[in-house]
Amino acid sequence: MRRFILFFASNAGLGYAPVASGTFGTLAGVLVFYLLAPLPAAIYLMSWAALLFLSFWICDAAGIIYGQADDGRIVIDELVGYLATVALLPFSWRNALLGFVFFRLFDIVKPPPARQIDRHMKNGIGVVLDDVVAGLYGALALRLALNWLP
Numbered sequence: 001m002r003r004f005i006l007f008f009a010s011n012a013g014l015g016y017a018p019v020a021s022g023t024f025g026t027l028a029g030v031l032v033f034y035l036l037a038p039l040p041a042a043i044y045l046m047s048w049a050a051l052l053f054l055s056f057w058i059c060d061a062a063g064i065i066y067g068q069a070d071d072g073r074i075v076i077d078e079l080v081g082y083l084a085t086v087a088l089l090p091f092s093w094r095n096a097l098l099g100f101v102f103f104r105l106f107d108i109v110k111p112p113p114a115r116q117i118d119r120h121m122k123n124g125i126g127v128v129l130d131d132v133v134a135g136l137y138g139a140l141a142l143r144l145a146l147n148w149l150p
Contacts, residue, residue, distance in 0.1 A: 025075020060124025084135030
């Protein structure tokens with residue numbers, strides 16, 4: 001079970017990158033976006049919700065294994081947050097890359113309430129929710145940008 005948890009917590013090992021593990025971990029989101037984007041909206045949202053709840057458990061369990069709730073090797077939260085940014089958009093490299101940039105920006109800046117969640121909820125739910133908030137900010141920025149781009 002330990003290997004299962006750490007494999008998924010690290011997005012198949014991307015979280016073990018020696019620098020910018022969150023950025024590398026988000027790369028898995030591009031592949032998952034590619035796979036989920038063609039699905040009907042209801043199935044995309046149900047898949048995302050299932051991944052969200054699974055990530056709560058995985059992040060909590062991985063935090064216990066590592067001895068730190070938000071260990072840098074835990075990056076499944078970046079996957080969930082990124083998928084919130086690009087939710088219900090068709091896959092295109094423009095959507096994927098702009099979504100990546102906006103998600104990473106808001107994940108790093110952590111605008112309210114993401115910063116408060118990150119500081120005060122030191123468990124699997126908190127680890128994931130601050131990224132979901134960043135993902136929602138990213139979704140708004142992405143959709144505004146897509147309206148202005150040709």
